Amino acid sequence: MSIERIDAGLCTGCGACVDSCPMDVIRMDEKGEKAVIKYPEDCMLCLYCERDCPVDAIYVSPEKKVTPLLSWG
Amino acid sequence: MSFSEKRIKTDVLVIGGGMAGCFAAIKAKQRGLDVTLVDKGHIGKTGATHYADGNLMYFRPERGHNITDWLNLISVRGEYLNNRDWVEICLKESRNRYDDMVSWGVPFYKPDGKLFINRADPSWTGMDDIIGSTDKGAVWENVDFVSRKNAPALRKKALDYGVNILDRIMTCELLKQDGKVIGAIGFHTTSGDLYVFQSKATVIATGSGAFKAENNLTNYWTGDGEAMAYRAGATVSGQEFCRVGTDMPIRTAVRSQKPADISNKTVDTLAHYPFITGGLASWLRPTLNAEGGAVIGAAWEVHCGRAPLYSDLDAWSEGQMKWIKYYIDSKGAEGEERAGFDFFKRGKVQFPATRIWLAPTAAGAGIWPEDMNLATGVPGLYAAGDSCATMACGASYAGLGFGLNHAAVTGSRAGLGAAEFALKLKSTDSDGKLLAGVKNNVCNPLERAGGFTAAWLTQIVQTITVPYYILGVKKEDRLRAALTLAEFINNHLSPKVMAKDPHEWRMAYEAKNMALIAEMRLQASLFRTESRGSHFREDYPRRDDPTWLAWVKLKEKDGKIAAFKEPLPGKWWPDLTKKYEERYPRMFPGE
Numbered sequence: 001m002s003i004e005r006i007d008a009g010l011c012t013g014c015g016a017c018v019d020s021c022p023m024d025v026i027r028m029d030e031k032g033e034k035a036v037i038k039y040p041e042d043c044m045l046c047l048y049c050e051r052d053c054p055v056d057a058i059y060v061s062p063e064k065k066v067t068p069l070l071s072w073g
Numbered sequence: 074m075s076f077s078e079k080r081i082k083t084d085v086l087v088i089g090g091g092m093a094g095c096f097a098a099i100k101a102k103q104r105g106l107d108v109t110l111v112d113k114g115h116i117g118k119t120g121a122t123h124y125a126d127g128n129l130m131y132f133r134p135e136r137g138h139n140i141t142d143w144l145n146l147i148s149v150r151g152e153y154l155n156n157r158d159w160v161e162i163c164l165k166e167s168r169n170r171y172d173d174m175v176s177w178g179v180p181f182y183k184p185d186g187k188l189f190i191n192r193a194d195p196s197w198t199g200m201d202d203i204i205g206s207t208d209k210g211a212v213w214e215n216v217d218f219v220s221r222k223n224a225p226a227l228r229k230k231a232l233d234y235g236v237n238i239l240d241r242i243m244t245c246e247l248l249k250q251d252g253k254v255i256g257a258i259g260f261h262t263t264s265g266d267l268y269v270f271q272s273k274a275t276v277i278a279t280g281s282g283a284f285k286a287e288n289n290l291t292n293y294w295t296g297d298g299e300a301m302a303y304r305a306g307a308t309v310s311g312q313e314f315c316r317v318g319t320d321m322p323i324r325t326a327v328r329s330q331k332p333a334d335i336s337n338k339t340v341d342t343l344a345h346y347p348f349i350t351g352g353l354a355s356w357l358r359p360t361l362n363a364e365g366g367a368v369i370g371a372a373w374e375v376h377c378g379r380a381p382l383y384s385d386l387d388a389w390s391e392g393q394m395k396w397i398k399y400y401i402d403s404k405g406a407e408g409e410e411r412a413g414f415d416f417f418k419r420g421k422v423q424f425p426a427t428r429i430w431l432a433p434t435a436a437g438a439g440i441w442p443e444d445m446n447l448a449t450g451v452p453g454l455y456a457a458g459d460s461c462a463t464m465a466c467g468a469s470y471a472g473l474g475f476g477l478n479h480a481a482v483t484g485s486r487a488g489l490g491a492a493e494f495a496l497k498l499k500s501t502d503s504d505g506k507l508l509a510g511v512k513n514n515v516c517n518p519l520e521r522a523g524g525f526t527a528a529w530l531t532q533i534v535q536t537i538t539v540p541y542y543i544l545g546v547k548k549e550d551r552l553r554a555a556l557t558l559a560e561f562i563n564n565h566l567s568p569k570v571m572a573k574d575p576h577e578w579r580m581a582y583e584a585k586n587m588a589l590i591a592e593m594r595l596q597a598s599l600f601r602t603e604s605r606g607s608h609f610r611e612d613y614p615r616r617d618d619p620t621w622l623a624w625v626k627l628k629e630k631d632g633k634i635a636a637f638k639e640p641l642p643g644k645w646w647p648d649l650t651k652k653y654e655e656r657y658p659r660m661f662p663g664e
Contacts, residue, residue: 022119022293024241024262024576039576041528044285044292048118048221069536073529 002043002064006035010057017049017058025049041067076265076575083109083237084495086257086270087488088244088298089278090116091123092477093458095227096170096484097276097491098236099177104492109270110231111242113262113579114293117228121280121459124290128215128474129174129181129481131190132167136214140164146213147475151467152606152657153622153647159463162445163475163482170481171216174223177230182217191215215474242268243579244297245515247275247305247454248503254305254453255501258515265519265575267512271503273495276447276455276487277302277440278480282590284538285531285583295583296590298460302440303589307449308628310462310639311438312590312597313608315544316470373546373609373662438462441626446490447483453494457487464624468606517568518581524571527580533562534587537595544594548611552599559592592634597625600636604661614663618656622646 003025006017011034018026018035026049027038035057043064050058085101087094090112098110112119132138143164148155175181182189192214232238244259248271256271282296303309440449440456442463447455456462458480465471465479518527537555538544567585572578603617604610622645623638647656 019115019240020118022114022123024114024579027263042292042576042580044290046124046290052118067528067532069532070529073526 002045002061003037003040003049004059004061006037007057007059008034010055011035012055014054016052016054020048020052022046022048076260076267078267078269080269080271081109081237081239082271082500083107084272085109085274085276085488085491086111086272087276087278087491088112088257089120089280089458089460090114090228090238090240091120091224091278091280091458092227092480093122093460093484093487094120094276094278095122095224095231096173096481097278097455097457097488098231099227099234100485100488101276101492101495102231102234102236104489104496106492106495107237108235109237109239109272111239111244111259111268111270113241113243113297115240116231116238117225119293120224121291121294122227122477122480123221123224127477128191128217129171130163130167130474130478131171131214131216132164133214138214143213147465147471148467148645150471151465151469152616153618153645154464154467154605154624154641155645156464156467157645158445159465162486163465163479166482166485167478170478170485173485174226174481177226179226179230180219180222182219189217191217213473218477239268243582244270244279245301245582246511247301248508248511249305249451250501250504250507252452253501254451255503257301258511260515260575260578262575262579265578267516269503269508269512271500272453273498273500274453274455274491276457276484276491277460278457278484278487279460281439281459282587284535284587284591286535286539296586297583298456299439299593300586300589302449302451302454302456302460303593303627303629305451305454306629307451307454307456308441308626309439309593310441310624310626311464312594312627313601313625314438314468314606315594315598316607373611376542376546438464438466444490445486446493447487448490448494455487455491455494457483461487462624468608470607518570518572519575519578521569521571524569525566527570527572527577527584530562530566530570530584531580531587533566534584534591537562538587538591544598546609546611547598549599552595556592556595556599559588559595562588563592593627596634596636597627600625609661611663614661616653616657618647618649 006026013028013033013035015028015035018028023039023042023044025037025039025043026035028034029036043060045060045064047060050060084106085098085108087098087101087108087110090110094110094112095116098108102108110116114120117123132140132143134140140161144157144160147160148157228238241262242259243262244257246258247254248256248258254275256269257275258270259268260266261268277298279298280291280294282299283291283294285292285295299309439460439462442448442456442461443450447457447461449456459476461483463479463483466475470476518524537558542551543555567588570581570584572581598608598610601608601621602610603613603615603621605616605621622641624641625636626639627634627636629635
């Protein structure tokens with residue numbers, strides 16, 4: 001599942017995880033108040049976001065879903 | 074879709090914000106120029122520098138280090154394809170770059186307030202059999218960075234010096250006019266704003282390319298710099314030396330806070346195929362120094378139907394066990410966690426040979442420099458770090474902290490070289506028509522209403538690069554088949570990739586770049602009809618010194634990738650009167 005959740009109740013909106021993500025997976029929500037998982041398919045499981053979160057609001061699962069290969073897509 | 078366009082005029086543009094890029098930017102800034110540093114991630118928190126929280130080579134003659142010993146050690150590891158001029162520069166300037174970092178506030182590992190220096194004696198690493206005959210007692214030393222603290226410190230210092238830092242800029246194409254590079258075009262991956270840079274000199278420091286093969290935390294390494302430089306007419310080299318490794322289980326272990334039961338350290342204990350030198354270095358830094366030779370050997374074993382595979386710790390020498398004890402004792406809990414299991418119990422350890430990733434080319438492979446200031450063949454364009462082909466590592470990654478040292482040394486030189494070039498120039502305004510054409514290219518994925526997704530194109534490229542039997546265990550028929558597909562992908566699929574937002578726009582460009590470097594690596598792998606270092610040809614399992622003491626250079630010719638040889642200067646050849654087995658104590662399968 002790669003990055004699984006950012007707990008909105010805990011998230012302070014500091015944006016540390018947004019900067020931490022080398023793959024641009026996490027963004028701030030439209031109001032700029034909370035971090036949200038925007039592109040989970042590009043998560044490379046580096047765990048930087050989880051380690052950098054000051055309030056431990058992020059969970060990254062070690063498993064990653066593999067997308068089936070299509071004829072074209 | 075339309076986003077706003079920003080125009081930025083600068084003296085020196087540095088693309089890529091890791092160790093090499095930060096050094097280039099700071100050194101150019103110190104010459105009093107206007108410097109802009111861009112990266113597709115957030116500088117200080119992205120790139121291999123941040124990920125490779127490893128060590129830095131520490132060459133100090135006053136500690137008894139002999140330059141010839143160190144040169145020979147690296148040459149043996151690189152199987153003689155090292156550019157020894159560059160190795161020597163990396164050794165001699167190691168002190169200066171370390172001093173720079175200390176003065177910039179980059180922290181190093183200092184238990185009890187004292188700098189911790191790792192020692193490596195060849196007799197511990199099992200390398201005395203190759204080094205011993207000529208350089209008995211050669212000692213290698215390096216120092217450790219503090220985990221994930223080096224890149225943020227470099228960012229801070231660049232800002233302090235007044236470098237203009239722009240994060241989340243995906244640079245797509247270089248602007249070339251009248252035969253020289255006069256800037257670049259990219260976009261902001263959040264806002265989608267187009268960025269047109271007009272620069273007197275440009276430094277590429279974007280690292281290497283690893284095909285997002287999962288498992289190695291370098292998914293941002295998509296060959297962007299090599300690809301854009303190639304498209305601008307630069308020469309690329311070292312592409313056949315693709316490392317492979319395995320480390321997915323390590324991340325699982327980090328996740329569960331439990332030691333890894335299996336890791337590439339285990340893999341490297343496969344005494345059966347230590348045919349790429351430096352097995353124990355890999356053990357020390359599992360996520361960094363995976364030269365991967367043993368992994369290719371493991372792939373070969375599975376290929377031959379001999380799975381499951383075991384590492385035989387009983388086969389380890391006393392010297393090797395001494396090394397492990399030294400490492401675990403000196404690193405305490407961290408050492409034990411990285412070891413993953415009790416080495417001292419010995420016995421056999423199984424490892425999953427299916428978990429293999431294709432890693433980038435070795436440090437010092439990429440854009441070919443024409444001089445010792447890292448000027449490429451295209452005026453105004455410089456390259457540094459893992460993007461430049463100094464060929465300092467030769468045919469196999471040296472490990473032992475050489476990579477980050479190489480990044481600092483080449484970054485510094487490229488920054489100064491670019492600054493000297495910029496100081497002599499007036500800024501060139503880009504021709505409107507030319508600019509419009511490049512912009513059109515860059516924006517194409519975003520403006521395309523239908524086509525292929527970046528995710529799908531990425532998967533397609535992975536099918537011709539990631540499996541072990543293509544760029545790991547290589548053979549002419551398979552390389553030709555993959556190359557045919559790579560050419561098809563580049564001609565027919567890449568031009569039709571689309572993006573629905575700026576994030577996908579980045580992914581689309583990355584996929585295009587990966588497709589191009591896939592073709593380069595296949596072309597170079599096919600061209601080199603021998604085995605050497607991290608290049609293993611099942612159909613040519615031996616080194617062929619008379620024919621292949623040469624580098625493979627790639628350059629665009631009539632719309633295709635043309636490969637040609639650059640002979641290694643005779644003064645760096647091994648002694649050919651020595652028996653083959655003495656020159657190359659490590660055997661490839663099939664030899």
